[in-house]
Amino acid sequence: MLQPRIPVNPLPTGIVxxxxxxxxxADIEPTQTxxxxxxAPSRTTVQLTPGSTLALAAGGGAVVLVVGAVLVSxxxxxxxxxxxxxxxxxxxxxxxxxxxxxR
Numbered sequence: 161m162l163q164p165r166i167p168v169n170p171l172p173t174g175i176v177x178x179x180x181x182x183x184x185x186a187d188i189e190p191t192q193t194x195x196x197x198x199x200a201p202s203r204t205t206v207q208l209t210p211g212s213t214l215a216l217a218a219g220g221g222a223v224v225l226v227v228g229a230v231l232v233s234x235x236x237x238x239x240x241x242x243x244x245x246x247x248x249x250x251x252x253x254x255x256x257x258x259x260x261x262x263r
Contacts (some may be wrong), residue, residue, distance in 0.1 A: 208216070
């Protein structure tokens with residue numbers, strides 16, 4: 161019942177590819193030779209200058225410092241919240257104990 165239906169792209173109509181027939185050239189010699197194809201490198205290489213290396217090191221150091229500051233602040237927030245909850249629990253315990261004694 162719930163089967164996916166894959167749309168089918170129609171073939172293009174009206175596009176006619178001309179047929180090129182080779183002409184016989186047995187007596188004609190080529191006057192020029194084909195140049196060898198230049199092979200492009202598969203990857204571009206990144207060349208680092210001393211200035212760009214220094215900039216990368218400074219940027220990496222800045223990222224480490226920012227991430228460290230964020231993590232320390234989050235840890236500090238969790239610690240402060242834990243201490244606050246513990247103090248509230250102690251105060252509530254004392255209040256409940258005093259109410260049970262009838263003071």
